[in-house]
Amino acid sequence: MLGSVRRHSERLFAAGHAHPAWATYGGRAEPRFLGFLRRNVARFHHLLLSLLLGAPGLAPAQPSSLSGNVFVQEDATLRIEGRTIHLFGIYVPATDETCYFFVRPIPCGPRASLALEFFIGARFAHCDIIRQRPDGTLEGLCRARGEDLSAWMVGNGWALALPYAPFEYHALERIARTRGLGIWAVPLGPRYGPTLPE
Numbered sequence: 001m002l003g004s005v006r007r008h009s010e011r012l013f014a015a016g017h018a019h020p021a022w023a024t025y026g027g028r029a030e031p032r033f034l035g036f037l038r039r040n041v042a043r044f045h046h047l048l049l050s051l052l053l054g055a056p057g058l059a060p061a062q063p064s065s066l067s068g069n070v071f072v073q074e075d076a077t078l079r080i081e082g083r084t085i086h087l088f089g090i091y092v093p094a095t096d097e098t099c100y101f102f103v104r105p106i107p108c109g110p111r112a113s114l115a116l117e118f119f120i121g122a123r124f125a126h127c128d129i130i131r132q133r134p135d136g137t138l139e140g141l142c143r144a145r146g147e148d149l150s151a152w153m154v155g156n157g158w159a160l161a162l163p164y165a166p167f168e169y170h171a172l173e174r175i176a177r178t179r180g181l182g183i184w185a186v187p188l189g190p191r192y193g194p195t196l197p198e
Contacts, residue, residue, distance in 0.1 A: 062138070067126040070144065072117035074110055076153070077137070078125060084137040085127050087150045089165030092158060093183060112158040112182070119152060120144045157182020 063083070071079040076092040078085045095111040108114075127140035142149045153159035154169045157176035161169035177184045 062132045063129055065126065065128050066138075066140070068124060069122075070120050070125040072113050072120065074113050076110070076113045076116055076158070078127070078142060078149075080125065080127060085129075085142065086133070086137060086139045087153060087159070088130055088139055088141045089162050089169055090150045090154055090159040091162055092153065093160065095158070095183060112153070115156065115158050115182070116149070116153060119147075120149075125149070155181075157184045 066080045125144040127142040129140040155172040161173045
């Protein structure tokens with residue numbers, strides 16, 4: 001059947017009448033979609049390999065949530081299952097380094113990250129991922145010990161609420177500032193106090 005249709009189409013082409021669904025390739029008439037596949041087979045092959053093997057240009061899949069043991073890094077980001085997670089809605093300014101001499105082994109590091117690490121301890125954390133940043137790190141709403149870690153950091157004076165953060169975070173920041181907690185422990189004028197990054 002296809003052979004007779006092809007011969008009929010070739011006769012039409014020879015007579016100067018082109019069928020809209022057929023075209024000539026190498027002097028032979030064949031369906032246009034076959035010609036399209038032939039011209040783009042290399043592109044389809046490359047796309048398939050990219051999806052299966054993970055091409056460098058493709059961003060890694062973003063998980064919806066992560067749970068597990070937590071490693072608190074010096075900038076107060078969390079490391080869970082090999083992924084770096086920024087706590088949602090907060091900015092952790094740089095703080096002086098200190099050591100906790102009342103635990104063994106003695107941990108040392110920035111005060112904010114040590115405070116977070118000591119609070120979490122050896123417990124698991126669960127993070128609901130909100131977005132992936134351009135650098136490949138994640139931003140998530142994380143909980144440990146039944147507490148929202150972003151709210152805990154702001155409420156204890158170790159972080160500032162970002163403009164898009166929930167109202168609760170801004171209220172906790174004002175309370176921490178009033179009580180002189182964390183980074184607010186030493187009274188500083190507005191010119192010298194911690195500020196959000198530009």
